[in-house]
Amino acid sequence: MVPPVRGATSMALSELSSRDAVLAAIKEFDDLGREAFLKKYGFGPARHIFIEHGDHHYDSKAIAGVAYGHQFPDRGPLKPNEFSGGEETVSHVLEQLGFSMSDGLSADTPGIPATGSDAPSRAWIFQANPGLYDLQGAVQALGQLTWLVKQHKDDIKEGDTVFLWEGGSDAGIIAVAQVIEGPALRGDNPQEADFVRDADKFAGEQLRVLLRVERVLKDRISRVDLRKHPVLHNMTILKAPQGTNFALSDDEVRALTALIPRGTMALTLEDVEAMMTGFAKAGFQCSEQPTSHRNPVVVEWHTGKDVRRYRLWAFDVTHGGGGPTVRAADEFRIQITNGPSSLADIDKDGTTDLLVGYSRDRDSIIAYDRRWLERWIDKTSGGERGSPSVQVKEADIQAGHDKGVHHLTKTANFGQADIVTMSPAMLPAYLMNHQAVLRGTMTAEQAKSASPNLGESTIVDYCRAQGFPFEADLLARYIAALLTKPFVILAGISGTGKSKLAELVAEYYSATATAASASSEPAPGDKFVFVPGRGAPDPKRFALVAVRPDWIDNQSILGFVNPITGSYESTQALDLILRADQALAAASDRSAAPRYFMLLDEMNLARVEHYFSDWLSCAESRRLRPDGTVSQQPVPLHRSKDAMDAQVSNPDGTTVTVSVPAMLTLPTNLVVTGTVNVDETTFGFSPKVLDRAMVIEFDEVNLDQLRAGTSGSGGAANYRFPETLLPFRLATAEDFGRLPIGTHKHLVAINGILEEARLHLGYRAANEAALFMTIYNDILPERATDADWQRALDAAVLQKLLPRLSGNRAKLEAPLSKLCLYLRDLKLPAGDVNLEEFDPAASAALPKSYRRTVEMLDALRGFGFVSFFK
Numbered sequence: 001m002v003p004p005v006r007g008a009t010s011m012a013l014s015e016l017s018s019r020d021a022v023l024a025a026i027k028e029f030d031d032l033g034r035e036a037f038l039k040k041y042g043f044g045p046a047r048h049i050f051i052e053h054g055d056h057h058y059d060s061k062a063i064a065g066v067a068y069g070h071q072f073p074d075r076g077p078l079k080p081n082e083f084s085g086g087e088e089t090v091s092h093v094l095e096q097l098g099f100s101m102s103d104g105l106s107a108d109t110p111g112i113p114a115t116g117s118d119a120p121s122r123a124w125i126f127q128a129n130p131g132l133y134d135l136q137g138a139v140q141a142l143g144q145l146t147w148l149v150k151q152h153k154d155d156i157k158e159g160d161t162v163f164l165w166e167g168g169s170d171a172g173i174i175a176v177a178q179v180i181e182g183p184a185l186r187g188d189n190p191q192e193a194d195f196v197r198d199a200d201k202f203a204g205e206q207l208r209v210l211l212r213v214e215r216v217l218k219d220r221i222s223r224v225d226l227r228k229h230p231v232l233h234n235m236t237i238l239k240a241p242q243g244t245n246f247a248l249s250d251d252e253v254r255a256l257t258a259l260i261p262r263g264t265m266a267l268t269l270e271d272v273e274a275m276m277t278g279f280a281k282a283g284f285q286c287s288e289q290p291t292s293h294r295n296p297v298v299v300e301w302h303t304g305k306d307v308r309r310y311r312l313w314a315f316d317v318t319h320g321g322g323g324p325t326v327r328a329a330d331e332f333r334i335q336i337t338n339g340p341s342s343l344a345d346i347d348k349d350g351t352t353d354l355l356v357g358y359s360r361d362r363d364s365i366i367a368y369d370r371r372w373l374e375r376w377i378d379k380t381s382g383g384e385r386g387s388p389s390v391q392v393k394e395a396d397i398q399a400g401h402d403k404g405v406h407h408l409t410k411t412a413n414f415g416q417a418d419i420v421t422m423s424p425a426m427l428p429a430y431l432m433n434h435q436a437v438l439r440g441t442m443t444a445e446q447a448k449s450a451s452p453n454l455g456e457s458t459i460v461d462y463c464r465a466q467g468f469p470f471e472a473d474l475l476a477r478y479i480a481a482l483l484t485k486p487f488v489i490l491a492g493i494s495g496t497g498k499s500k501l502a503e504l505v506a507e508y509y510s511a512t513a514t515a516a517s518a519s520s521e522p523a524p525g526d527k528f529v530f531v532p533g534r535g536a537p538d539p540k541r542f543a544l545v546a547v548r549p550d551w552i553d554n555q556s557i558l559g560f561v562n563p564i565t566g567s568y569e570s571t572q573a574l575d576l577i578l579r580a581d582q583a584l585a586a587a588s589d590r591s592a593a594p595r596y597f598m599l600l601d602e603m604n605l606a607r608v609e610h611y612f613s614d615w616l617s618c619a620e621s622r623r624l625r626p627d628g629t630v631s632q633q634p635v636p637l638h639r640s641k642d643a644m645d646a647q648v649s650n651p652d653g654t655t656v657t658v659s660v661p662a663m664l665t666l667p668t669n670l671v672v673t674g675t676v677n678v679d680e681t682t683f684g685f686s687p688k689v690l691d692r693a694m695v696i697e698f699d700e701v702n703l704d705q706l707r708a709g710t711s712g713s714g715g716a717a718n719y720r721f722p723e724t725l726l727p728f729r730l731a732t733a734e735d736f737g738r739l740p741i742g743t744h745k746h747l748v749a750i751n752g753i754l755e756e757a758r759l760h761l762g763y764r765a766a767n768e769a770a771l772f773m774t775i776y777n778d779i780l781p782e783r784a785t786d787a788d789w790q791r792a793l794d795a796a797v798l799q800k801l802l803p804r805l806s807g808n809r810a811k812l813e814a815p816l817s818k819l820c821l822y823l824r825d826l827k828l829p830a831g832d833v834n835l836e837e838f839d840p841a842a843s844a845a846l847p848k849s850y851r852r853t854v855e856m857l858d859a860l861r862g863f864g865f866v867s868f869f870k
Contacts, residue, residue, distance in 0.1 A: 013078065013090065016064060019097045021071035025063045026053055034059070041066055043080050049091045052100040060101065064090045080270075092361075123161040123253040124152070125237050125246040126177075126211075130168040133202075134195040137338040139164065139175040139216050140315075141295040142191060146208045149183045150244040153207060158182045162211060163248075163256060165237060172220035176260065181210035191294070194341070212292075218318050218335070221259050231255040267316045267358060269293040275314070275358050275365055276528060278427040285533035288525040295338055296353070298527035301431070309351040310431055313339050313373055317359040317366060317397065330394040332359070334366070336376045343377055346370075354434060357392075364401040365424055366392055367438060369417035390419075397421050405430075405437065405444035458721045462508045468500050472719045474698055477795050478505065480776035481694035483726050484768055486671040487619065489603075489685075489803075491678065491869055492699035498675040499601055503544065506597035506671075507537035509725050539651035542597045543576040551606040554614045559646065559660070561638045568638060568646040568660040573598060575648045578658055580667040590629075591727035593669040603674035604682040608689050616692050618666050624730050634663035668728045678869040685869070687804065691765060694772065695803035697852075699870065718781035731764070731771035739770050742788030749828060750797060750819065757815045759804050769796045794846035797823070802852055806867040809860050816857045816866075823850035 016022075029037045038045065043062035050057040061080065069077030091101045126147050128135035138145055149156060156179060164175040186208040188196075196202055226232045232255050237246045248256070272293055279286065284301070296311040315334040334357035340346050346353045355373040357366040372390055379388070390410070399406035400421025408419050418438045422430060429437070429447035436442035442450070459479070460472045478501060481488045490498040522529075548556070557573045570578070580596035587593035600612075609616075614635045621633040638644060643659035650656065674693075676682065739747070747769070754760040761769065773792035780791055805812060817833045824844040838857065844850035852868075860866040 013064060013068070013093055016068050016071060016093055017097070018067070018071040019099075021067040022051075022063060022094065022097055022099065024070040025066040026051070026058055028066065029058055029063065030056075037066075038062055041077055041079075049101055051094060060090045060094060064094060122155065122157060123163070123248045123256075124156065125163045125165050125173070125235070125248060127165040127167055127237060127241070127244055127246065130166055130197075132196075132198045134197060135164060135166045136174060138192060138195040139213050140337040141195075142213065142292075144180070144292060145177070145192065145211045145213065146186060146189045147211055148202070148244055149207045149209055152245050152247060153183050155247070156183055156209060156245065161253070164211075164213075165246075166220070167241070170220070170222065171241075172222040172226070173256070174217055174220045175213055176215040176217075177211040177213050179209050180212045183207050183209050186210075215260070217260065218316075221256070229255065229259075267293055267295075267314055271316075271358055271360050272297055272314065272528075274360070274363060275356075275424050275427060276530075278423075278425040278429075279530045280533070281425050282428045283533050284428070284530040286522045286528060287531050288527065288529035289522045290526055290528070291524045294526075298351075299431070300527055300529045301428070302529070302531040308432065309349075311340075311351055311353045313353065313355050315357050317357040317364075317392075331391045332394060332397060333389040333391045334368070335389040336372060339373045339376045339380075341377075342381060343374060346374070346377075352431075352434070354431070357390075359397050362397050362401050363424065364397050365422050365427060365430075366397060366400070367420045367422065367430060367434065369412070369419065369438065371414050371417060372412065375412075375414060392419060392421065403444075405447070407437075407440040458719070459505060459508050460719065460721065463501075463504045466504055468497055468504060470497065470501060474501070474696070475505070476719055476721070476776060476779045477799065478502075478696055479721070479725075480772055480779060480795075481696060481799060482671045482673070483775050484731065484772040485692075485694045486668070486728075487616075487693045488671075488673045489693045489695045490673060490675045491695060491697040494677055496699055498698070499544070499599060502597070502599045502673040502675070503542065506542040506599070509595060510538045510541040510597065511535050540579055541576075541594065542599070543572050544599045544601055545573050546601045547603045547605050547611075549605045551611040554611055556611050558614065558635065558637060558664075561640075561644065566644075568644040570646040570648055570660070572649070574646075574660075575650075577664070577667065577670060578646075578648055578660070580670040581664070582658075584667045584669050587669075589727070590668070591729060593667075593728075595725050596667070596670045598670060598672045600672065600674040602677065602682075604676045604678075604685065607683050608674075609686055612689075615666065615672070616688065620692055622668070622730055624732060630668060630730060632665060634665045636662065637664050638662055676869070684867070690803050691762075693803075694768075694799050695868070696799055697868075697870075720779050720781070722779070726775070729771075731767035733763070733767060735774060736767050736770040739773065740788050743773065743790075743793055746788070746790075746793055746826060747796075749822060750801065753815050753818045753822060753828075754801065754805075756818075757805075757807065757811050759807075759815070761801065765800065769800045772796050772800065790845060794848045797846060797849035798852060802849060802856070803868040805856065807865070809864050812860055812866060813857070816853060816860060820850065820853050820857055823853055 032040065034045075038059065041062060043059065043065065046059035046061060049060045051060050051063055065078035065080065065082075067077075069075070095101055147162075158179050158181060160179040162177045162179060163173045164177055166172065166174050184207070185205045187205050188199075188202045192202075193199075223238065226235065227238055231251055232238075235246070235248070235252055237243075269290065269292055273289075275297075276286070276299075279301075288300075295315075296313045299310040299312060301308045301310070313336070315336060317332050317334055336355070339355075340348075340353060353370065353373065355368040355370050357368070358364075359366070368390055372388060376388055390412075392408075392410075396406060396408050396419075401423050404423050404426050406421045408421075410417050410419055418440065420430070420438050420440075422444075426444060426447070429444070429450075433442055433447045433450055437444075437447050459475055460470070463470050463475065478488065478490075482505075488502075490501065492498055545557075555571075557571060558577075559568060559570045559574045561567075562569045576596055576598055583596070584590055584593045603612075618633050618635050623631050625631055637660055640662060643661050645657050646660045647655045648658050676685075678684075736744075747766070751760045751766070773789055773796050776795055777789050777792040783791075805816070814834055817836060817838075818829050820838045821827070821829050821833055821836070823846045824838070824842060826845045838854045840851045840854040840858075842850075856866050856868065
């Protein structure tokens with residue numbers, strides 16, 4: 001499957017650099033046993049490549065994924081779908097750490113013969129007559145095959161290894177398979193119909209086994225070479241080739257195994273999944289996918305406006321064949337072994353047929369001129385045995401991975417042809433614009449901009465797409481603030497986008513789930529189906545409440561009893577609160593209930609304490625019980641013994657009758673954001689309000705940037721924004737205890753400075769600052785040099801401590817001067833610094849809070865009084 005992005009955490013397998021982490025994963029494998037280990041982490045058995053350690057073999061991808069979690073416990077193990085490339089890529093990483101790899105040939109590797117004396121008791125050669133069945137095409141296209149059993153019906157068992165033999169003038173072994181269901185009466189398989197050349201031979205119920213194709217050989221092991229082999233020249237199929245099922249001795253199995261070169265495999269389902277990762281990056285989600293690889297790869301792409309369908313005839317990219325004496329060492333190729341039945345089948349029924357290859361080692365897709373596919377059709381329809389190959393230089397393949405798109409031309413027998421190499425991220429753009437991209441008349445950027453891209457998948461991109469290029473750091477601080485304390489104040493001059501910031505974040509995180517995103521796993525099917533991964537915002541989860549100057553009590557928020565009608569009169573705010581409460585009650589996990597967002601616009605046009613005091617007091621009464629639940633004091637709404645009816649309005653104009661209880665517990669899934677301007681028409685904030693809020697001030701205006709039309713969200717790619725909001729939780733002493741020791745010492749020092757003015761943090765506020773720093777630090781770009789979380793501490797001081805500062809010069813000059821020095825140098829002053837001048841442009845350890853504190857100190861010295869709010 002193609003999963004949504006897990007935040008922005010790096011999932012690069014190349015980061016695995018700890019041999020000890022791999023050994024820890026191996027120990028866990030030994031402790032749990034293979035089946036339990038694979039089941040625990042969601043991996044299937046390895047198909048080809050295994051780690052050799054001690055006397056045992058271990059599934060390579062599973063070990064690598066779990067080892068990643070041991071090395072990076074904060075990120076956790078890699079999931080199977082978070083790898084790019086196949087087992088060869090994993091093998092390279094593990095070999096760099098000093099581990100030996102085997103080619104899937106151990107006794108404890110099911111279905112693959114061993115290299116030593118512990119070979120499976122049974123292995124077979126199954127022969128196909130090319131006049132009756134196209135075995136070469138079938139093994140390239142199908143993950144599973146049925147096979148007639150004419151001999152040894154009582155001996156062939158599930159788990160046996162089968163070498164698949166194609167007869168004819170160029171007879172030989174072309175693939176390795178495993179018996180996954182033993183002999184039984186079975187009808188013919190409709191999926192194999194395209195490869196059956198004599199239907200009468202395979203019609204009706206016959207004794208058959210079910211095989212899984214494990215490996216397709218790039219170059220067959222020919223009958224000519226086998227007759228020269230000192231052990232294999234005596235095989236029954238060489239002496240008496242009439243038959244279907246031939247037994248092999250242990251010596252013959254070992255000898256055949258030694259002839260199979262490492263890494264000779266066709267594309268696997270994992271390879272195809274790696275090819276499709278560009279859809280997730282473009283904001284689309286996989287709602288259906290095949291359970292095994294079959295050529296062609298069918299893709300159905302729902303772009304929101306229409307549905308586009310493709311058949312990708314996809315082949316493995318391997319070395320050019322024949323060794324360096326035949327092909328250059330840097331020359332790689334695809335070999336076309338199947339395609340549409342006829343030219344009339346190309347682009348049939350609105351489906352576009354395209355020819356591609358995939359290099360798992362470089363995680364690069366190669367798209368070819370389709371005339372090579374037409375050439376294959378010409379040869380096969382004319383009775384020729386054709387599998388044309390197309391060579392591409394290694395440097396060209398790598399250029400596609402590195403640059404996104406790389407164009408080249410090649411002379412073919414039909415004239416000049418185009419080839420494009422690209423990273424998987426470019427596949428959606430290529431599919432939609434394949435003709436122009438293949439010819440080189442459209443650049444990668446042009447193709448991206450001309451393609452549907454819901455990859456406004458981060459909140460920064462979403463805001464930019466709506467015309468509001470907010471700084472990534474501003475969004476990160478706001479999101480961390482509302483996850484810490486569901487009451488955030490946005491302060492600044494009019495027109496800077498305070499209301500729009502809150503509205504767009506609400507839209508992004510209230511987007512309705514699509515049918516695909518409702519389940520983490522795509523449904524099994526016969527094609528890849530991609531649908532938009534994010535639906536439209538849910539208007540029922542957001543309310544913009546305009547505060548009026550005449551609000552003098554809580555009725556403007558919480559409603560009131562109408563003495564004439566005897567019913568309860570709801571308000572826009574209470575409508576939202578009741579909807580949030582219903583969603584909370586319906587959630588199986590209350591902490592993960594969908595968030596609802598209230599925006600109190602111009603909230604200080606009236607005194608906040610007058611209309612919002614019930615909310616502030618009751619929300620602040622929340623406590624964490626020992627069982628993990630949250631308790632709080634409810635808000636009184638009316639004094640009736642029974643619940644009262646109220647008409648709640650929906651955004652679409654409809655109304656619904658709901659019951660309003662006498663006492664309402666404020667829903668923990670409701671986030672309140674207030675926007676404020678500070679001027680002669682507004683009121684200030686009491687310490688009660690500021691203590692219960694996180695405050696973010698932004699009033700920087702860059703008119704040069706506005707004129708140039710440039711984005712203010714540079715560097716956003718490195719931020720690790722969550723795709724969904726983290727579950728609700730209260731800040732506790734445990735959050736404070738988890739701070740790095742350096743962060744703790746700095747916070748203690750800063751709090752000690754503020755204590756001189758009686759403006760220091762209490763226990764609750766300290767816990768909230770710690771929780772904020774933890775969440776914000778996880779969103780910030782990773783930086784190894786920031787072990788003490790100085791960036792997070794800087795933001796916490798700016799948003800939680802500085803807004804508390806208000807007073808005259810006698811009270812604040814000394815602590816502000818000391819605070820400026822500490823924020824700049826992270827050192828306590830040795831003496832009196834009241835008269836020291838501070839340069840706001842100076843380099844500082846905590847730059848954001850340092851500059852704001854210097855501004856406050858200058859204002860204090862100039863006017864004799866200062867408040868955080870400008």
